[in-house]
Amino acid sequence: MSQPVVFVTGASTGIGFEAARKLAAHGFTVYAGARRVEKMEPLRADGVRILPLDVTDEESMGAAVGEVLAAHGRIDILVNNAGYGSYGSLEEVELAEGRRQFEVNLFGLARMTQLVLPAMRAAGRGRIINISSIGGKMYEPLGAWYHATKFAVEGLSDSLRVELKPHGIDVSIIEPGGTQSEWGTISAEGLLANSGSGPYAAQAKVVAAALASTDGSAMSSHPEVIAEAIVHAATSPRPRTRYPVGKGARAILLLRRLLRDRAFDTVLWAIYRRFPG
Numbered sequence: 001m002s003q004p005v006v007f008v009t010g011a012s013t014g015i016g017f018e019a020a021r022k023l024a025a026h027g028f029t030v031y032a033g034a035r036r037v038e039k040m041e042p043l044r045a046d047g048v049r050i051l052p053l054d055v056t057d058e059e060s061m062g063a064a065v066g067e068v069l070a071a072h073g074r075i076d077i078l079v080n081n082a083g084y085g086s087y088g089s090l091e092e093v094e095l096a097e098g099r100r101q102f103e104v105n106l107f108g109l110a111r112m113t114q115l116v117l118p119a120m121r122a123a124g125r126g127r128i129i130n131i132s133s134i135g136g137k138m139y140e141p142l143g144a145w146y147h148a149t150k151f152a153v154e155g156l157s158d159s160l161r162v163e164l165k166p167h168g169i170d171v172s173i174i175e176p177g178g179t180q181s182e183w184g185t186i187s188a189e190g191l192l193a194n195s196g197s198g199p200y201a202a203q204a205k206v207v208a209a210a211l212a213s214t215d216g217s218a219m220s221s222h223p224e225v226i227a228e229a230i231v232h233a234a235t236s237p238r239p240r241t242r243y244p245v246g247k248g249a250r251a252i253l254l255l256r257r258l259l260r261d262r263a264f265d266t267v268l269w270a271i272y273r274r275f276p277g
Contacts, residue, residue: 003029005072006234007065009055009112010082011048012039014181015131018227019079020048026231029072033064034082055082055108056100065115074123075116077234080109081131085146085187087211088194088204097194098145105149110156117169126169129233130157131226134177134249138256140268142191142200142207161241172233173242177249178220188212209275221246 006023010016011032017040020032024046032040033053040050051067054060068075086093086101113128120126135143136150154173161171178184188208195204214220229243244250256264 002072003027004076004234005029005031005068005074006077006079007031007033007068007075007112007116008079008081009033009053009108010131011043011050012036014183015176015179015223015226015230016079016081017043018223019081019230021046022224022227022231023079023234024048026235028077028234031064031068053082055112056103058111061108061111061115065112069119074119076120076123076125077127077129078112078116079129079131079230079234080112082108083131083149085143085183085190085211087143087146087187087191087207089142089200090144092195092198092200093145101145101149102152105146106152106156109153113160117164120169121167124168126167127234127239128157128160128164128169128171129174129230130171131174131176131230132157134175134244134252136173136175137253138264138268140207141203141272142195146187158241170239171241172239174226174229174233175242175244175249175253176221176226177244177246177252178214179226179246180214180220180222184211184214184220206272206275210272213275 006028008016008020011020012034020030020043024030030048031051032043032048033051034040035054037052051064053064083105086097130153132153133150135147136154139147157171157173188211191204191208226245229245233239244253
């Protein structure tokens with residue numbers, strides 16, 4: 001078979017950008033999609049082919065997948081990375097924004113998967129790699145919508161893994177901890193816009209400081225670290241079902257398993273109090 005064909009969504013920055021580079025370096029034919037096409041231009045130097053992609057737009061998703069299928073007849077691996085973090089108190093965030101969070105983080109992922117599955121089933125092989133988060137297993141104050149989407153990604157992926165096994169298609173979940181990218185700053189800005197004044201202001205300032213700190217913190221991981229886990233899920237003869245990856249990811253998930261809810265609440269808030277609001 002010729003080089004395996006990979007499609008990476010949300011590849012304009014961070015994890016998606018680095019995953020596209022590393023997969024290309026491992027010999028894959030890589031297509032990278034995102035709304036901000038100009039941000040992906042440097043990937044061309046690595047041999048990555050870039051496409052405009054909006055995972056909230058049916059026509060955009062259909063056109064992008066159709067272009068790859070027309071060129072190669074298949075997509076061997078889909079990396080569902082597109083997503084963002086919507087923060088703010090449930091009381092103050094408009095339902096329209098909550099719906100948008102699900103459209104990007106869950107329904108876009110699901111629709112992209114639907115579009116690539118017929119060709120994978122016909123080939124009798126394929127891999128779906130869904131980028132979740134440790135936030136799919138734990139929670140934060142003022143992050144209800146974001147964490148709801150990531151919990152949903154975890155459940156969707158588990159069900160999908162079992163239903164696709166008879167067709168030779170593997171499903172893996174990547175669960176990053178804090179990552180050095182613009183994600184934290186953008187999420188913090190959104191949080192302060194939603195809840196930076198009013199009844200939740202004190203909490204919002206502390207949580208926003210914690211979110212923003214991940215972008216350049218020594219306690220967070222470079223996106224390359226998460227990209228390496230994606231490469232392993234793409235190349236391993238028997239990929240893991242889950243990849244908790246990055247600084248602190250395994251420790252936090254272990255605490256979540258071991259501690260009762262209220263004990264974890266206390267630990268969580270103690271961690272946030274280290275950040276000046």
